[in-house]
Amino acid sequence: MGFNLPLVIGHRGARAVKTENTLEAFEYACRSGVKWVELDAMLSGDKEVMVFHDETLDRMCGRDLGRLDAYTAKELKSFELQGGTRIPFLAEVLDLLNSYGTNVNIEIKPSRPALARETANKVWKVVCEHGFNDSERLLFSSFEWSALEETFALAPQIRRGVLVEDVSPDWRPAAKKTQAYSINYDADLLTPELSREILDDGYALLAYTVNDAQKVKELQSWGVSSFFCDSPAEMALQLSA
Template sequence: MMIFAHRGASDARLENTLPAFLHALERGADGVELDVQLSRDGEVIVFHDADLLRLAGRHERVEHLTWEELSAVTLLRGGKIPRLRDLLGVWPTDRWLNVELKAGGAQIGREAVRVLSGRPRVLLSSFDPRMLLAARGAGSAYEHALLLAAESPPFLHVNGAQVFGCASVHLDHRLCTAATVRRYHGQGLQVGVWTVNSPLRKREVEGWGVERIMTDSP
């Protein structure tokens, strides 16, 4: 089983920043989960929310700002927004990157594949399988994981992974039961769960045979 630090070691450092990712390394995580979307001028940036309100107290939407403008934003705790290429510059190739395509339609799939080109130990994941299809069309040979939450369309829960060429599903842990894990394993899929912070819950899902756990506390 692999442990992925959710947005980095976000229990101790500001999420989706280089300090959070590097601290996850220090704590022995197998990899990190991160969110990517596009700036107005097409840079692949690492940021979760659609706007800057929660982390910077500003109402602008990320997609409306250029990389130059985003790079000047100061987040909580003095944090800065990195680009995906900035993370690749400091990330060791023997640790995993679970890159969630968060926003940007087909273009984010294509651009993420371009930036990641040749990088080992990468998973691409998304709630929107169309982004994953765009990544595949752009030449992605990476494993793709379909993200599933309670509000995901029902057909995606049944056979969405197979329909869209995904080798794994990453579930909201509140949807995860022993029977659910058995069902997906029976379909030949690997199973990941998010976001699991309780040590008791970690042991429980590990006992069911999940392959990956995403946690704020690696």
């Protein structure tokens, strides 16, 4: 089969349609025919791997609860998110994706920089326990380069993407050190010249987050090969029209 990222990847499942990073969002994406989804993996206070984006619970719970890592997994499971949903374990999401044959980009998102390597280790353990340690079905990414270094040491066969959110070239040593497959760049910061530099260095170029079909087409002309989209099925339909 080979490793083949599609044009459109479901950002946090399908966050424009269902509550982000929830089982409902991932199931919606899977049922809609989305082949790859992206999620965020973070440790609870008792070091269980949860799927959640923010360091704090406030935005998603609609009240002041503070940091995610201040709570145990059991406590986190008791909190209701927008739409009456719950925070899933990474294990639950991987089992769901496996049932549909859907592939995943796991962003390793330590709640604190000092937890980057431990988070990577815990994520890899869950990945292996749930049969996702397949180099054709998994992409790791992170803004924390030490997390990528750890995944490289643990599983060099799994591709890695360096996440970049500024115009600084500081990512280049990390990409080289971890033998990165891709540079996953903030779409609003990309230029034709920067895109060409990245491609000339031998990396695949992915862009986040893009929800406008015309923007996708423009970035495609610069060499961007995959896009993280909040309504992935709808975007794929627009692009195929």
